[in-house]
Amino acid sequence: MTSEAKRRTVLLTGAAGEIGHGLVHGLRTHDDIRIIATDLKEIPEGTRSLCDEVHVGDVCDEGLMQQLIAMHEVTDIYHLAALLSTRAEHVPEIAHEVNVGGTWNLLKLAAAHSASHGRSVRFVLPSTIAVYGMDGAEHKERAGAVSEDDCNLPTTMYGANKLYCEHLGRYYSNHYRRLADDRGAALIDFRSLRLPGVIAAETKPTGGTSDFVPEMIHAAASGHPGTCFVRSSARIPWMTMPECVDALLAIGRADRSKLSRSVYNVAAFSASAGEVAEVIRTHFPSSSVDYAIDENRQDIVDSWPADVDCSRAASDWGYRPRWSLEEAFEHYIVPSIQTHYAKA
Numbered sequence: 001m002t003s004e005a006k007r008r009t010v011l012l013t014g015a016a017g018e019i020g021h022g023l024v025h026g027l028r029t030h031d032d033i034r035i036i037a038t039d040l041k042e043i044p045e046g047t048r049s050l051c052d053e054v055h056v057g058d059v060c061d062e063g064l065m066q067q068l069i070a071m072h073e074v075t076d077i078y079h080l081a082a083l084l085s086t087r088a089e090h091v092p093e094i095a096h097e098v099n100v101g102g103t104w105n106l107l108k109l110a111a112a113h114s115a116s117h118g119r120s121v122r123f124v125l126p127s128t129i130a131v132y133g134m135d136g137a138e139h140k141e142r143a144g145a146v147s148e149d150d151c152n153l154p155t156t157m158y159g160a161n162k163l164y165c166e167h168l169g170r171y172y173s174n175h176y177r178r179l180a181d182d183r184g185a186a187l188i189d190f191r192s193l194r195l196p197g198v199i200a201a202e203t204k205p206t207g208g209t210s211d212f213v214p215e216m217i218h219a220a221a222s223g224h225p226g227t228c229f230v231r232s233s234a235r236i237p238w239m240t241m242p243e244c245v246d247a248l249l250a251i252g253r254a255d256r257s258k259l260s261r262s263v264y265n266v267a268a269f270s271a272s273a274g275e276v277a278e279v280i281r282t283h284f285p286s287s288s289v290d291y292a293i294d295e296n297r298q299d300i301v302d303s304w305p306a307d308v309d310c311s312r313a314a315s316d317w318g319y320r321p322r323w324s325l326e327e328a329f330e331h332y333i334v335p336s337i338q339t340h341y342a343k344a
């Protein structure tokens, strides 16, 4: 354990969510890191017990966030709290308040904390494929694997919020108070990953538009009939939760001098709902899937790219996808989900 590592304290927001659950477990394998976790909801016991402290509270609550950052001398922030794409379309104003307001609040407070301590705060923000906006099915097909700077025309509140937060983070990192005479070193070291649909075996997603795949998998594994709210041809990129956690930890630890940008695509494979359903059937032969199309959610998926180009993440900080669709089922999804439902 290095003395540098010993001094790191992570503030993790959205700890009761799916990625929060995975990331707390991933961070805990480095027991030299202190974890201060927050969420608006009660944090489940399995995650709570791995944290040094937990606080129920709102990321927009300036007083609470300031107290947590200052009291614990936070060095790293993993800011996961957000309203996902489907939920955000039902309450767009609240989504903006939480997704943008919460991020801005934390960036502001972290910058002030950093200024008074003379050490920049590392800020990791999960972003999303929802920042892309494809102009119809033909464009989606033609574009193939999109690069970070292409097609940045989101059609959802969630996508617009995350795209803006990426820019805000880059601003605080590289240009904050650029005209001030007393401007010193960077106060924030901002890094962000554009996550694809994430598939977890131990938890079920809520409020996202990529939920159609995890929902089908969990239905099959728990012996229930599955329903898919998009057409079998609907295709986006994916990764499993262990790969997502590893990628977030890796971007958090990456040597700043190797990072040529602040935002990177990551994904493991591209697959359509129908292709995933086929693999589900080979592992759970008695499972069934009924397609009940929600045209509005289909439209959202149609606006997201079929695949993303991860070459920048590969060359800057060594990102490598671990599993193909079939390997993900074989090595992670099936064994872990069977254990999960056997315990339930």
Ligand code: SER
Pocket (backbone or CB within 6 Å): 084, 085, 086, 127, 128, 129, 130, 158, 195, 196, 197, 198, 207, 208, 209, 210, 211
């Ligand atoms: N999983 C997110 C959602 O569906 C997309 O990144 O909203």
